[in-house]
Amino acid sequence: MAADDTATGTATDVFEEHRGFLLGVAYRMLGRVADAEDVVQESWLRWSAADRGDVREPRAYLARVTTRLAVDRLRQVRARRETYVGPWLPEPLPTDLHAPPSVPDGAERVVLAESVSFAVLVVLESLSPLERAVFVLREAFGFPFAEIAATLERSVPAVRQLASRARSHVEERRPRFEVDPEQQRDLTERFLAAAAAGDLPGLLAVLAPDVRLIGDSGGKAKAPRRIMGSADKVGRFVAAIAQQGITGLDVALVEFNGAVGVLATSDGRPHTALVLDVADGRVHSVYLVTNPDKLARLAP
Template identity: 50%
Template sequence: MAGTSETAHEDRGPSSSPDPATAAFVAHRNLLFTVAYEMLGSAADAEDVLQETWLRWAGVDLDMVRDQRAYLVRITTRQALIRLRTLGRRKESYVGSWLPEPLLTAPDVAEDVELADSVSMAMLLVLETLAPTERAVFVLREVFDLSYDEIAEAVDKTPAAVRQIVHRARAHVTARRPRGVVSPAETRDALAAFQRAVETGEMQNLLDILAPDVVFLGDGGGIKQAVPRPVVGSDTVARLLAVGFDRIRAEMSVEPVQVNGAPALVLRLDGEVDTVMALRIDDGLITGLYAVRNPEKLSHMQRETALRR
């Protein structure tokens, strides 16, 4: 968090090294951001959680801390749970479908298969169906491999209760998660085919790359036009895309990128990011399309975000 590290370094000479609390926080910052983002699906809220984490961490007696990483994760988790309950109330009044805030990610995120899976649009939407504590416990155990004792401290439960929550959340997620691992070649081929179909407007090309049960979700946040509810089926989705792109094709540019560790397209109008369209690919076909148009969610598409486990 740039603001945090800058605040922590105020009034220090140019050659002085950071104090131990600042050094520990900076060392684990990307991990803490990833924990908060996976719980919240919002980069802006994850940054706020990191600010709260720093304020609490700065007042801790480090001599009393056995494991700085675990302690920081515990603070972050507790703050994220507070924010997650607030977000739940906010989403109840959200206009149209709510999608996670897309992050432009570096190639190394995609190379870490487990991390890429955990931050994908598809998985974040699955995590949305978990209760807040279930979501926290699942993320800390399945993604970050924290011990049951560490998770118990973070969520104020007993280790036995955490084991039960993990079992329940794992079964819930397994029933809804993407079908399997897709090879990089399949991913590249599907994205390239989809980009050609978008740029040419050829209906058959779209139909060839869309799975019969493909689901299209759009998030305009009540600010930009977007489909108000999920659109299902290759014929319907292909027609929707063909008509939409026909209207703007002359003004738009399309760029393939990595969003949340997965293939995506960025659509620009007059040089400005208008839509981020993330893809879910299964068996070489697109099974999910997630179009984020809400401009309040597009600020993290200007630079890569570092995610870490």
């Protein structure tokens, strides 16, 4: 039987206080909102059934439970992704880093936004489940090594090694750039205007020479099934899409994963989510999600 929670609030109150944080951990681990919500729901079931009398720090306890469940879930979904049709991208996560009072200010907010960006989540896909867990807990949320070691049931030296390997891997494939949000918006608007007009020179003006376009359709919609590289190929592909046109398509700027993105809707239903990875005044990656399963949660 669970201990009396009256001194620190009911079990539900305590859990709800940390739900947003737990979803943040699970989403960064799994890249899909539905999987993250399933993990958090399982965490709630375990929390509600636990003997909470000995739990001095609910946040740490819940983080431990959620991380372990996320590691197990990640191992399961990775097996399914081996048969996924085409490239796999994270589910676009609507964010607004300016409004919620619970979001920290300053440098911590920047770190949280970076850790949930498409570019970083794509790189995290290439880490092992344990490396990913260590990276998320350490780099995104600043957990001490001792606490991460207890969570993963590993020694502190082993966790430090995992952290070093994961950090090196991420930094090698995703160098840090200081991106001005206004520059991000400006380049997104210029890309969108050139794309809508089928303006190839306009597209080439904003695309980096080695730009990549990664499309995720899951075999259920239209998108390239291979990663497309070079400004000329990406520019011609985007211009060709605009020339084909889609009846009833409405386009709006939104915020996905901490950055300005584009949501296209058709007849009131989400059709395409687009996020640009911007650095040095150019677009270096174009992430295109058309898989309806990953767009269902996006409101027009």
